[in-house]
Structures are given as structure tokens and as C-alpha cells.
Amino acid sequence: MRYLPLTPQDRTDMLAKIGVAAVDDLFANVPKSKLLKGLVDLPKAKGELDVERIMGAMAAENITASEVPFFVGAGAYKHHVPASVDHLIQRSEFLTSYTPYQPEIAQGTLQYLFEFQTQVALLTGMEVANASMYDGSTGAAEAVLMAHRVTKRRKAILAGNLHPHYRDTIETLSRMAGDELVSLEPNPADASADLKAVAAAIDAETSCIVIQTPDVFGNLHDLTAIAKKAQDAGALLIAVVTEVVSLGAVTPPGAMGADIVVAEGQSIGVGLNFGGPYVGLFATKQKYVRQMPGRLCGETVDAEGRRGFVLTLSTREQHIRREKATSNICTNSGLMCLAFTIHMTLLGETGLRRLAAINHANACDLADRLADVDGVEVLNGSFFNEFAIRVPGDAAKVVEKMAKKGVLAGVPAARLWPKHKALKDIILVANTEVNTDDDRAAFVAALGASL
Amino acid sequence: MATTKYTKDHEYIRIDGDVGTVGISHYAQEQLGDVVFVELPSSGKAVKKGDSAAVVESVKAASDIYSPVSGQVVEANPDLEGAPATVNDDPAGKGWFFKVKIANPAELDELMDEAAYKAFLDTL
Amino acid sequence: MSMNNQGRPTAAGEAGAASAHPTFTGNKALQIEEALIFEIGRPEVTGVDMPEPKKVKSRLGKLARKEPIDLPGLSEPETMRHYVRLSQKNFGIDTGLFPLGSCTMKHNARLNEKMARLPGFGDIHPLQPVSTVQGALELIDRLADYLKELTGMPAVAMSPKAGAHGELAGMMAIKAALEAKGEGHRKTVLVPESAHGTNPATAALIGFEVKAVPAQADGTVHVSDVKAALTPDVAAIMLTNPNTCGIFEKEIVEIAKAIHDAGAYFYCDGANFNAIVGKARPGDLGVDAMHINLHKTFSTPHGGGGPGAGPVVLSERLAAFVPYPFIRAGKGFSLVEEGGKLDKGEMPFGRMSAFHGQMGMFVRALAYMLSHGADGMKLASEDAVLNANYIRASLADLMSLPFGNQPCMHEALFDDEWLKNTGVSTLDFAKAMIDEGYHPMTMYFPLVVHGAMLIEPTESESKASLDLFIATLRDLALSAKRGQVERFKNAPFHAPRRRLDETRAARNPVLRWTRPQPYAEAAE
């Protein structure tokens, strides 16, 4: 077994030192009848080559985002990640280290977390950010709990155009925690109606409103007025961003008055990975920092007066506060923070803005081309790199047909809202820097042939 | 002169008429190590004897401060938020936590005086 | 007050003698001081070349960003250097023995990294048509089967994203099951004080009240204490097995029975499952739910604090409540999401997160399992236990064991009794280990043991490596007992940083870089 260094002789010698006859003597606390005699019913050990064959065969059964014209988004986006990012995150000292509990020998991790927190704060337009959540959706659920703590109220209002998976994640945690939740209906055709509905639902019990921008249909929202409305009522505005690249082109939630911003950071540095691991970004105002979930890295000095970094404000966390902690999170998304921060460092202001501009331009180009397809309607008044189209008939069938023609066209709304008949003819279409003119031409052709 | 009484949990209350000033003993601040944050009750809050009324945090621990008596909080120390180290530097003086209007003076009789508290510390 | 004096000195201490050979740069040969990206980057520099965007009519409306972001950029060579230098300030498993108890810092095979990067796994989208990701669903389904076989449990929820998230899923399943039986009034969860902080935090997160159960002098929980605590409002017990003291709970079967007889559920924290993989199955012991930290037991890398994955296996009593989404195998694989067709008896309690879980970790864990096989996994557990006991036996004459010199499982727990009157604390001892080239063990956890030192060598260490580690700890221990305090008090001396001032960090939190004010403004 290539991973196990002990030789049979080592084992014998070590047992002698310990003073037992057999290794099972060390398992004496396991009830005799429960100690397995033989092996579990799984295959025996394999060499690298065999494992590669088995796994390679499974991998080969999937159609990858790079091999076809690819327009699937709805919370996870295909972007190009520079080669140096994946190289650097595989440095042993990053990959095989633990949460930085011993800061003297973890300054590498701690410094990039400090840089990550700063980048997230700058991007979202907020004062402080934490060292990550699991992903955007769990971050959103934690944000709602945080708003409850800050306001000492227990009722959240979710905008209808919030990603349904985010809604369900929040809904599950809220229901289990015994909190109240108002979840509004989606409104693809009139995005401003969604904010009006949220505004109308705010009352004296409301702890927070949760609004996504760009929303799940791709519409951009000016949150300034609703932020004020919420805050006047003593509630917080939680803004959700599922496509962080948008922040290179649009006004960030912090500039519109958001109290908490949660975002999915996957687009920067992290691959699609069939849904995980991703990285949740979580930012807020300085005055709420003690109610924040998750780890925080802070600056300090060492005994020789040199700048250094440590995990700080840990009394919020489970390992100290236990049942009174702000969250139960322990392991977070460390290495994905690293991927995010390296990619963001490579981009810089100039690169991020260029990347965002290309995404937007490509999406506009596709929208323009679709205007010429009979029976197809782009629903959005505004969008960044994703929009919703209405097609005649069953959108899920259209997407399947297009897949057969070698185009992965987007997410049929029915996949996310199976019970909403009115959304059956809608497809969410994302367009990033990876899509070429040829891809868009292929999209239009495949769509035309699938209606 | 105001008298000071102590709890077994190392809070003190300095009694001045019907108002008591609550803080933690020198021994307690020493045990806690560097205090980095104090969470205080808002004035007007009603507390019962033994209720957790404040939280004192060091880097690695958070401890509840129990009110030594029942009553109503009349003031919280406004200086601790910006200077939590005061709890270490001057626990009996500037490092007080909150003042409470004592509802039931009889409760004070259940507390230790200076000498009894000293004797109690010797048993720890 | 609730005197919680787990606090240990958190100021930086004294510097002692400064370096005898100061350098102009502050660098020390391979240890190079590295500024923040905000200090070396420039907004006009980018390390990514991209074409001009097409000319289009903007659809951003009035939300087009007006203000600069103020993000620094670095060219590619500068980026490489920045992060390589940072990496050199870090200790990883590949650097040396990393005996961090409870965290299971075992070898991370690079084959697993390679597999996770196969485009067929790494470059597929969670919402692309199910017909185009059959291999991915097959992989998750296969991993689920392996986990069920290894634990002897009939069901598993794959979507939780780390151990704590698995705990949450498991406790939610228990809550859903209680509510389905009309027993929602059960509000108490029993948790021993030795438990990891995530256990009480999880229970409290969804409205349970936490009640402590004591452990006895041998470090285990006794069934009599559990029975005494089993009031009618008890919903569940959360017990770690092997426990956080590194001991297998020997009355676990009786405890499970008592719990079930009282109508409650048995949640097992499976963070230490790595000690018993292939040796004993939680399903045979009466467990109802247990999360598995794939990043511990199945070696998906810790990555400096994540990502992890925390699938939670469920007993027959909880199987119906597996949350969305889950995979159904039949003719091909389908994914059951909200609104999908449920089989009789299925009652998903909701959703833990967007999408389907930590696929990248699933791939690595399955590569680990296939590589080890049934035989290798059993041997790995045995070697992990053997290595820990070898350390225990080799140090027991010098360092004190809180629960007597009995066999441990995969980790050996010492307390600080033996350091009494030496002037050296657990913290000091740990910091001196750093100078010797080791990552310290887990310290001050579990909380029930004074000055705890929890040493988990894992199966990845050779005998030679263990022998040197033992010799080093013996030398340090003797040094402490001889009163050579200076070796400890201000250690580490040789790390990239000396002790850091955590008090200052917490009193005046600086959580992000801010641009120094221009001189003129600052002077105003």
C-alpha cells in the first residue's frame, strides 16, 4: 500500500513497545461482537493506473463546459481561470495546511486571508468581510440569522427573484430555527414589481429583506430606495450577488446602502466543479462585526514588532462560545479564498473591469441576435451577463433538444421552479468571456431548429 | 464610606445608597487575562439576581457577568467599549461594568464582605 | 461570573535577544518578507490579457459602476512571487509531521488532485441537463454506496459542505423525524462537555437546548449518566466516537439502546471515524446519524481551512428525511430536486445549500477509497491507532495522561499536570515544538482536560519519523522539567514570526487594509 509507510517488522516492534500482542488489543473498547472480522464489501486496493481508468471512464460520460457552446449560469458561471491560479493553490504549503491556529507558521494563509477580506470589502463596497462561508447560499442563510441577532426580530422577507436554491436554503434553516419567513413570488417580466412587493411586505416585525442583484433572471436592481425603506423600519437589507464578476461593471450593493452583502465567489478563480467547492463571500458594516458568522483575520505585530496576522474576534465562534456562537461554521472555504484572491490579484482593477465589460458585451450581442429569432423574447430591461428568454412551448424540452444538437443553452426555469406553470417557457441564458461569436451563432441556430 | 460586597462568582457590588456599582474582582481579571471586549446591558434593563447581565471577553474566552442583585440597570460604563483594558488595570475603580438600582436590599446580606471574600479566595 | 479562564497569555511576550545578524531587507535567506498586494500592486497593472470588448449598447442602465474599486493588480511574474513567498511562511503536511489532534492531517495524495481536475468532473455545471452528467451522478452514487457500506447505514445525505454542516443536516433530520411523530416538544439535546464546539453550536442554531452529560474518570460517558439525563423532553444525544479524548466509548451500544428506549435519537460526531474505518460500523453500534468529514478521514486536503465535505449517514429511522437534492439510480441516474417525484415514504426536510454538495471533494474521497481498497482502509485505521499508541507508550513516563495509561485510538491525549511548577505551559511547549520543525498538536482541546495536548500522528508517518518526533518531545519534556524555561517562554525563535499579539488584534480589530491617508489630509 503506497500510502502506508510502516513495514510488517515496524508494526511488530511497535506493538512490543506498546506492550500488546496484536493490534486488535488496542481496539479492546469496541464490543467484541461489533469488531469486524473480515473486510467490508468493497474492492481491494488499486494502483494509480487502475484508479485513473475507473474514474476516467466516469468522467468521460459527462459533457464538459469547454467542449460545447455553453450558456448555463443561474448561480454558477463558466469563466476562464489563469493557469497560474491552479498552480499556486497546489503549493504543498497551502494545500496541505490546516486552519491557521498557529500563526507563527501560518502567515502565508493568514496574509492571503487578510488580502482576501480586503478585496471582498472593496468589491462589495462594504467596510468589512470575513474569511469566507461555504458558498453563497449558506452565506445567505447565515446572513438572515445575523440580521435576526442584530435587530432582535425574527422575520425575514425574501424577494421573489431570489435564486430558488438560496430561498430553499434560507427557508429550511429558518423553519428549523422557528423563525418567520415571507417568501414572495417570482416576477420575471417586471423586475421592479418584485421590489415593490418587498417594500409592501416590510412591517415592524421585519428583521431583514433579502434581494438578489443581478436577480436570478438577470435583472439589475437599484437598491437605494428600498435600503432606506427597510432601515427606516428598523430592518436590514441583505443583498445577494451570485455573479461577482458583475461587480466589475455595476454599482456595488454597499454603495446602495446594503447592510450585509453575501455573494457566490465561484466565478473568480474557482471552476464549476458540478456545484462545489465554491466560496461564499460575506461582508457587512463595521458596527455589526461582532454579530458576524465565520472566521476573521486581523492585523497585529509579533514580539519583535513586525507586522503579522492572526485569527481574531474568535469569541463569536463555536470553539469558544459553543451554544451561544454566532454560527456553527468551522471549516470554511480556505483554499477557494486563495484561488479567488490570486485570480483577483492577477486581474486587478483594470482586468476585472475589462472582464466584466467583455461579459456584458457578449451577453448584449447574444440578446441582439435573439431579437431576430421568431417567437423568442428577451424579458429583461437590464442585465449584466445573463438574461431570461421566453420561447414558444416547453423550455425544458427546448433545452434538451439543443443539448442533443451540441449546445448547452441555459437553465430552464422549470428546473428551479417546478411548480410555477407560468415560468415553463422561460430559459435563463448566461454569456461570459468564454463564449465566442461562433458559440452565439450556434446558439441561435440550435434554438431556431429546436422550437 | 460605601461598602463593597462580593459573590462567589467574583463579581463585586459597591453600595452607595440604593445604587450598586458592579464589576469584577482583581482576582477575576487576573484569571481572565487580557480583557479585549465587554458587552454591557442597556440602562433601563431589569435584571434579577444571578441573571447574566454582561459579558467579558478575553481573546480565548467569553464569560458571563451575573448581576449580584435584582434591580434596574441605571448606567453602563461608557468608557469600557473603547478601553476594555481598564478592566485589567483598575477593576475596582474605572473598570466598573454597570450601576444597578437595588430592588431588594435584603439580597445584599447573602453576599460576602471583603474579609469573607479574601478567605474564600484562599480556598481556591 | 462564569469564570472561563481557558484564556492563556495572548500578548506577544518579550522578544528576547534580537537576531545577531540583522539584514538590510529584514529577509533571512529563503525567508523573504512580503508586503501586501495593496502595497505592491497598481490599479493599471493586470496579469490577465483579454481582447477589447465588442461595441454594444449597454444594458446596465443607470447601474453602471461609476466609482473606482481601488483593486491593485499584479503582473503574472509578480503574482507568482508574491504567493510563492507567502507559501513559504506556511507549514503543511508535506513539510513535516502535523499531529493536530481531531483534525487528521494525513497524507494528501496527488492522484486525487489529478482526478478532481479531470474536465469531466471539474468542468461541468450543476444545472446542465441531467442527461449530460450521468458519469458525475454515478460517481456521487458510488461514493454514497461506499459510505453506506463502511458505516453500515442505509442512507446518506451527500450535500453538506463540511463536518459542522453535516451535523446541521443530521440534527435537522432528527427534528423533522420528531415533528413527523408529533414529538416536536422534545427540545433538549445532550452533549458531553468534551464535545467539539460545533456540536452545541449546531443544536442551538435550530432551537435545541443543550444539556451537559458528564464523562467519568476513564474519559468515557457511562450509560448510567445518560439514563439519568434522559428526561422526556430529550430529542437526541450528540456523542463523538471515538471521543475527543481519543477513546472509544465502550458503553456505546448500551447508550444507543437507552437513547432509543427513551424515544430519542443518537447523533454521532464522526470526526474521528478514521480510527475505525473497516474495523467497526456505526450502524452496528446503534447510531442514527453521523457526519463524515471527507477532509479528515478520506484525506481530501484541508487547504488551510477548507473546503471540506460532510456527508451524513442516516439510520432506517431517519432515512426518509434525506434533504434535496438526492440521486436516484435506475435506468441511468436521476436527480431528485424540489418538486420532483418522490417515492412512498420519502419526506425530504428541505435543502442544505445550492446545488449538490462538494463534488471536488467527492472525487478525491473516492480516489482515496479506490486506492486503499477495503484492505488498505482497514490497515490505515490500524496504523493510525498503532502510531498514536506508540507515541503514548513512548512518552507516558514523562508526560501525564489524564485518563491513565490505557490504550487510545488514533490520538493520544496528555494534560499539563506534568508541567506543574516548571513555569512552562502547554502553549509554551507547543511553541517550542515549532522551533524543532514540528507543527504543534491540538492544544487546550478538549476543554475538559487541563492544558490538553491532543496528538494525532495519523497512519502517514513512518516509524523513523515517529522515533525522531518522540525523541524531540522527550528532549523538550526533560528540558522543561530541568527548568530550562528560556527554551519555551518566548518560543518560537526560528519561525517566520515570533509570537503574535492577539490581545492587540482583538482590542483594536484591523480586518482589512486601508489606504494610508495622504500626508496633507492626515495633517489636517
Ligand SMILES: Cc1ncc(COP(=O)(O)O)c(C=O)c1O
Ligand atoms: C470532533 C469534531 N467535530 C466536528 C468538527 C467540525 O468539522 P468541520 O470543521 O468539517 O466543520 C471537527 C473539526 O474541526 C471536530 O474535530
